Amino acid sequence: MPKTKKQNKNITKLYITSRNKLTDKGICYLISSNLCYPKFMKQIDVWNWVVGVDYENYKNLLSLLKTTEIRNKQISIKRIFKSMYLSKQFMEEPSKGFLLRVAMGVSGLIRKPLNIRVTNNRANDWQKELLRIWQGEIDNPSKFKQAGIKNVIDILPKGEVEFCIVKVGGHIITFFNKPIDEYIKNE
DSSP states (O other), X not given: OOOOOOOOXXXXXXXXXXXXXXXXXXXXXXXXXXXOEEEEEEESSSSEEEEEEEESOHHHHHHHHHOOEETTEEEEEEEEXXXXXXXXXXXXXXXXXXXXXXXXXXXXXXXXXXXXXXXXXXXXXXXXXXXXXXHHHHHSXXXXXXXXXXXXXXXXXXXXXXXXXXXXXXXXXXXXXSOOGGGSXXX
16 A cells, blocks of 8 residues: 555634624635635634634645635634633633633743733633733742743733633633744744
8 A cells, every 4th residue: 555645734723703794604615715624613603703723734824814804794813722611600700720721821832032911802800810820920930830831921011912811602712812923932
């Protein structure tokens, strides 16, 4: 049997939102027109979707992320950093474990000095708890130290990169408002 070339495929989750009603056909068209392939699609409400995308070429993903319109509908596409479906018991109370994983994940990922501004959309209580946990670890690292995370970021109201936490339709979704490739060390 001849050896087949293994294709380098990558999967990521996207948060797609619009002020117009989005359909699954429109989402499929959007993804495939950027040479990416949908793995799963979950409609949160008529304006918001979480979509798993398979892509072979990173340039195709960047092209998808830069798309701002589909079939005359304005859209916004963000690459999800971490997300969580909220069961009824977590609807009101922010999950400290989830927020610690977010803070550790971002702090472990960023390798070049960066000031981050944290904003929210209907997730004020989650933002406050995230900032409390994150700033506590930046000022006096204990969990970061145990995990071997060398923090090079700071959280400032006028940071150059915006990190968003969104509460929509029973989901908590976190993402950067722009690509952060330049702050990640390539090894």
